[in-house]
Amino acid sequence: MIRPRVLPRPRKVQKVPFVELYAGRLQGVVSSGSDEERVYVSYFEAGTGNFYCSTNNNRPCGGLRGSPCKHLVELLNEGVLQYGPARVIAYLGLQQAEPDKVRAGGELLRFIKGGPHKVEAGMVFSRFLTYLQYVSVAPTGVPLPDMAWFVR
């Protein structure tokens, strides 16, 4: 039985509306601190440790100067909160890190050896749109007997 983790604190959805482990990346969307309309698309790649942060229009984040910006730190914090240190460490392949000692995601930064490496923000952003689609599907009053397999 796969149960949801009881999170140590609630996720900051306003700040980081979306985070996931997907296609070999810890990736997500981070709201801009200054502009309500703007979001940043950020990711860390498993294995290489490469990372990037840009607006959803592919403009690079100003805070990205050879090392991860504050958006990437927030992404890592929320990712570790959502999935737990063990899963994030295993997924990103950070062999040196010890899951039991990690209090916050930011502590994993020193194990990330890669550098800025651009990917199209559109790939991550379309995953965010897929994610949002789930909250846009109409709820239903029809029986769903197969949900008997999904209990908590």
Added chain:
Amino acid sequence: MPLTDLKSVPEPVVHTAELVARLDEVFESGFGRLSSANLQTLASLAASFAGTPLAEPLDAAIAGLGRSEFVDRHFAAIAAARAAAHGAMHDALVAQACAALSRPRPELEALADTPGQAAPPRAAVLLESVRQWLMELAIAGFANLEVGALLPFQATLDAIMAEPALVRHAALLSGFLDELLTVFPAHGKPEVPRLRWVDLWTRSMVLSLAPPAPAATREVKGELRVFATDLRQHDHVVSLVAFGALHEPGKPPRVVRTCVSAFKVDVLQGEDFAGLLGEVGGKLLEAIAGGQGVKISGMLLQATGDLLWQEARAEVLPAKLKLAEEAAAVLASPTALRPSARPEDRHPALIEELVWLPGDGYSAAGKEVRELSLKGESFAVASERWPSSDDLLPADVAGSKGLVALLRFDGGRWSLQPVMIDKGKPLPRLVGTSLQAARAKARGGNLGTLKERAGKLLRKKS
């Protein structure tokens, strides 16, 4: 009536479970590389269906798969055989349970076919894509899956979610894909929950063989008194199932089941459910929170005893009910017309016989209540099904005046899942009683934030 008669499991059930377990080994290693042991397993599966309508397609499937003919009708035959084996186990177990409880076996209500809307043509194409994906999983084998083989299915799933006729498929497949993506990619050999995944595979395949036909229904009028609830969820769906007594004018009260569900994302948990479920079942949540009845006018009831919840046909009644008495009365000797499963859905995991245990009939063993003592004999509690909710806690069992439980069969044994506990107060303990109060709070929360983003961004996209 002793429940304690359910200590043992009928022998044919044990044998069938062993046959299914051997078949599941083939799904783990993959139909693309059948070993001689695998071929023997498939042959013994075919032998056990000799003389049944499945014999011919199953023989053809096994011969074909042995020649590496990977076509979906072969996998459909394997899925049908596996589902039929579980259906037979379900029926034998229900017979055993009903004998122990001295009650008739549940029956489907005889209903005339109701004309309904057939699924749109697009549904057939989407289901063909589902079968194709399932076939790829079975050929590769669960032990050999790679994330690259799983990701493209997300696009099919997006289209299925946009198709209201396939809501059941969307709920099942999103949970299944999620779980596969959680485990893969993993370093080294991940542990495959074999029985569970082949169950989900089989249900997905059987459900995708043909577009869903409209179910027969009849309109009901009367009063619904919900006395027990169960919560089911995965990252993308939450379902609140409610059991209650339906009082129709001029008929004896009977047990029915109703279910409201919503799609969601992983961060939506706990109180967020209030906002999600309130949209489809606000009056149901109100009635559960207040221990009140609901006046039903013209809601549709299916042959399985499932009431299709419609807000517009419900009206919460002011009087506070004595729900424990209500449950005790209707569950004392329930009629054959009570919640059950359609033949094609039957599986031991779907067995949920409602029982009422009076306060002097049980006591809690230990703080975590892993077992109940029934007049001195211990009986397992389905602890793994205890929902993560403060509305109903294991600690509520101690000192209670009676409880409603679902009799379940899981992991090869019978167990009881408490779904309502009478503490002697007007409102009994059951899951969902806190949701009504959380509805007002939920508006500004995570759900609100995500809906607002979705409103802006999804509109922009189209």
